Amino acid sequence: MPAAAPSTAIDDYLKTIYHHTEWQNDPVTPSQLATTLGLAPSTVTEMVQKLAAQGLVSHRPYGPVSLTDAGRLRAAAIIRRHRLVETWLVREFGYAWDEVHDEAEVLEHAVSDRLLEGISARLGHPARDPHGDPIPDAVGAVDREPFLLLGDAPIGHTGRVLRVSDRDPALLRALEAAGVDVGHSVTVTGRGAVRVDGGSSIELADAAASAVWLTA
Template identity: 75%
Template sequence: MPASTVDDYLKTIYHYTEWQSDPVTPSVLAGELGLAPSSVTEMVKKLAAQGLVSHRPYGPISLTDAGTLRATAVIRRHRLIETWLVREFDYAWDEVHDEAEVLEHTISDRLLGRIDARLGHPRFDPHGDAIPGPDGSVEREPFVLLAEATIGHTGRVLRVSDRDPALLRTLEERGLDVGHTVTATGRDAVQVDGGPTIDLPPAASRAVWLTA
């Protein structure tokens, strides 16, 4: 099976539980990958045979230590490339995901090391996701999803999901991006950096994470 296919599975499993605690089941993984459940089930069996995931029939899927190390290596490449494109080539944060999906499978380790050094060994990508170290380690502060924050909670924006480029553009236009201080004032309303209350698109509260 192609290495890129294995990497995409491992990366998706890692992503799913990175910012929330719900387990990944084969049906969930199939939905995330846009594949038939039967195809995913067969692939998970192959990954388990390689010692990359742990899985029992009808149960959740989890990465083994070997699977986690391989997943974080791919994610490190992806997030360093995203950061490189934003800083060095003036890409917007809503433009980099698809480019990085292609480049993460093609650039050499030597070039990746040069990119990391040139950028000053960044710890977070443009969306606030942690860039794993070469050993797979990550740094992440305690967090709360905006949708689950209590009214009046104030926190710094740690991360904005890159799943919806249009939502990223809308949030940036309203001043809500990584590093700004946000106070939850209603179900879909916030203050940014102590300014007036602004309304957010309904999807925004499930795409923004704040310091807890």
């Protein structure tokens, strides 16, 4: 049987697999995992085999990688930690939504279960983090509304901003300046153009098309 992998490395893989299918349905491939994690394909293949041996993922050679029930539960637990910490930093410490990701990456591994549940209680058990991502509950369940990627929304579609990707801090700042943040109403007025909360039509950066999710 393959040797056990370090816990933090396992969590990083499971989170990446979970994230990949959270807002779309196509399963992740080992090559996509390697690109996202910045690792050599051979390294990823070896780790996927270890995860499969531990019952955390299902995978066949040259095929996609999927979380098992046990893997999804573990991934949801670490994502709950990350998103609660992000929400805590924004609400209690005045962090901006483009500043919290890296801090949460560190703190998610350091916070005890007792402190995490205390943070959740203090925040009123929030359902979403500052970027609109759902926070799994203590058993891994999430509440997600039907959604539509901004780039797939037809002209005339109006929806509430459900989620904004946190991958690009500069884009987050630009979208916040334009009013395109979680909870605001957006109407698609043209290719790359929207009206926010009934205001005038504005042009968004091209990257917004694949970074903003609306209610369907």
